[in-house]
Amino acid sequence: xxxxxxxxxxxxxxxxxxxxxxxxxxVVVISFVLVYLFAGDQVGAKAVQYPRRPVPALVPVARSRxxxxxxxxxxxxGLLAVVITGLFGSxxxxxxxxxxxxxxxxxxxxxxxxxxxxxxxxxVNPWAAAYDAINRFVRLGPVWKLPNVGIxxxxxxxxxxxxxxxxTGMANRPWLVATLALxxxxxxxxxxxxxxxxxxxxxxxxxxxxxNIIGRFGPVEAERDESRRISMLYLRPWGVGLLQPWPAGxxxxxxxxxxxxxxxxxxxxxxxxxxxxNVVLEPIWLPMGPFGFFFIRTLGLVLxxxxxxxxxxxxxxxxxxxxxxxxxVKATIAAFALTLVPIALVYNAAHNxxxxxxxxxxxxxxxxxxxxxxxxxxPAVAGIKPNFALAQASVVWYAQVVLxxxxxxxxxxxxxxxxxxxxRTAQRALLSQYPMLLLMVIYTMTSLWILAQPITKETG
Amino acid sequence: xxxxxxxxVVGVLVAFVIVGGIxxxxxSTSGQNVTFDVTVTGGKTMSPSDLTVHQNDTVTINxxxxxxxxxxxHVYDIxxxxxxxxxxxxxxxxxxxxxxxLEWESTSTDxxxxxxxx
Numbered sequence: 001x002x003x004x005x006x007x008x009x010x011x012x013x014x015x016x017x018x019x020x021x022x023x024x025x026x027v028v029v030i031s032f033v034l035v036y037l038f039a040g041d042q043v044g045a046k047a048v049q050y051p052r053r054p055v056p057a058l059v060p061v062a063r064s065r066x067x068x069x070x071x072x073x074x075x076x077x078g079l080l081a082v083v084i085t086g087l088f089g090s091x092x093x094x095x096x097x098x099x100x101x102x103x104x105x106x107x108x109x110x111x112x113x114x115x116x117x118x119x120x121x122x123x124v125n126p127w128a129a130a131y132d133a134i135n136r137f138v139r140l141g142p143v144w145k146l147p148n149v150g151i152x153x154x155x156x157x158x159x160x161x162x163x164x165x166x167x168t169g170m171a172n173r174p175w176l177v178a179t180l181a182l183x184x185x186x187x188x189x190x191x192x193x194x195x196x197x198x199x200x201x202x203x204x205x206x207x208x209x210x211x212n213i214i215g216r217f218g219p220v221e222a223e224r225d226e227s228r229r230i231s232m233l234y235l236r237p238w239g240v241g242l243l244q245p246w247p248a249g250x251x252x253x254x255x256x257x258x259x260x261x262x263x264x265x266x267x268x269x270x271x272x273x274x275x276x277x278n279v280v281l282e283p284i285w286l287p288m289g290p291f292g293f294f295f296i297r298t299l300g301l302v303l304x305x306x307x308x309x310x311x312x313x314x315x316x317x318x319x320x321x322x323x324x325x326x327x328x329v330k331a332t333i334a335a336f337a338l339t340l341v342p343i344a345l346v347y348n349a350a351h352n353x354x355x356x357x358x359x360x361x362x363x364x365x366x367x368x369x370x371x372x373x374x375x376x377x378x379p380a381v382a383g384i385k386p387n388f389a390l391a392q393a394s395v396v397w398y399a400q401v402v403l404x405x406x407x408x409x410x411x412x413x414x415x416x417x418x419x420x421x422x423x424r425t426a427q428r429a430l431l432s433q434y435p436m437l438l439l440m441v442i443y444t445m446t447s448l449w450i451l452a453q454p455i456t457k458e459t460g
Numbered sequence: 461x462x463x464x465x466x467x468x469v470v471g472v473l474v475a476f477v478i479v480g481g482i483x484x485x486x487x488s489t490s491g492q493n494v495t496f497d498v499t500v501t502g503g504k505t506m507s508p509s510d511l512t513v514h515q516n517d518t519v520t521i522n523x524x525x526x527x528x529x530x531x532x533x534h535v536y537d538i539x540x541x542x543x544x545x546x547x548x549x550x551x552x553x554x555x556x557x558x559x560x561x562l563e564w565e566s567t568s569t570d571x572x573x574x575x576x577x578x
Contacts, residue, residue, distance in 0.1 A: 009534065009561070011534070011535060011558040011559055011560055012558065012559065013557065013558050013559045013575065013576075013577065013578075016577075019480065022479075022480055023480070026476045026480075029472075029476075030469075030472055030473070030476070033468070033469065033472055034469065037465045037468060037469065354558075385537070386535075388535060388556045388558075391558065392515075392556060392557050392558070392578065393515075393557035393558045393559075393576070393577070393578045394515075394557055394578035396558075397578070398477075398480075398481070401480060402477060405473070405476065406473075409469070409473070
């Protein structure tokens, strides 16, 4: 079995060399066109102002309880389905709904959808919904105050989740996925009860932190009054929300870098350079037995993350040097980190597109017998086979290249606005953005390169 | 950014996509008859292991195995019921592009793949 991502088969064909070269050339040309067009733009706080359109008609809906009730019900039902089918269903990942719900619908699907429409996790987060439901009957107040830990706990949880998906090789075991979901649920609920709902979610719950960042890319913006009630909803262009103020800190920079590196690692795992790396280090990890597999992959993920981080910091030092202004280095680096999110998000969509389209359909026939007990709950869907029409290689290639170029354009534009805000004169701002542009070209090229790699076969 | 500038950016993007599309379509040479003679050994290996065709080619695969069993071509969902020493033939149109594994069904062992270029 070829095991990419958490589980499941992929039928992707690497982008052809011609298309890869063409897209790469396009990225470079478009980058320079953009820089030319940007010359002489706004500086200061004005630079990061973006257009948005108020949608008062939706405010009553957003204020009502219904989006939360429906979203929460979906979230809790999904979580229960994962735990029940994972623990009591088929041990085969391709026959167990838990695997599809976690890796396809939640991890690939909800993430991409949230980038497209806005932070959906805010509505379906099952732990927040469970907490709110309990809180209606029993008044829950924080017992202790959460120490000033930034989002480091969320960074750790996110890294652990990435390891489960990519480095343990055990993400395809339904019972393990279900057990970990249960454990994480208990920890999260306990954390919310002990330290306060939002305190815990915003600092320690990895998915809330992740989807908050993804939601910034989305086109929906909510404005709240002092009592945190929604006072107005706005529609905005994709990506510009990433320009909104963000607390500065290395924890947040590393979280963003982890988003980039874990995604890239998922693609790199099946390329020949990775295989070579494995072979070279065989004397170290082979004697470790089954643990060696986990060790070498985790080492690879850590090395890639550190590399991404060092490259990013180096380029940011250049940006600040060329901007020639005494800025707060940490705050500037954190602010620019978010401008890389569009590239990561489109790479995610490009990388997962056909996987999502095909595997999401494979769950449907399982509804007939979700626990593999020989039931016939929905005989009508039992024979449904995935439709391939939307996952043809030609469609996938087009979608991938267009997505990657679009993401690149959005990222370059955001970095330009950010530079305008941070550096005093237009000329300085323009000069300072060259290193960032170069970094983005490198990063986009890396994404394309991974998509064009002949995927090597892996047995195991 | 002014409207003119946005128009330039959109224009560049559209031109980029169109040229890319022409590039892809100009390359395809599909609709031919292709035949592969494949040997499967011990339900573990297959030679040749990569079968490359173009979309809409008519593909004939002859599989000769030294053991009884079944070879499964994913997505196309074609099964070759192999008998020791005999050749099993399946003919089909490669209407879906992508990379599809050929698997020894009973052990889920990857034997090779059918690569259908668009």
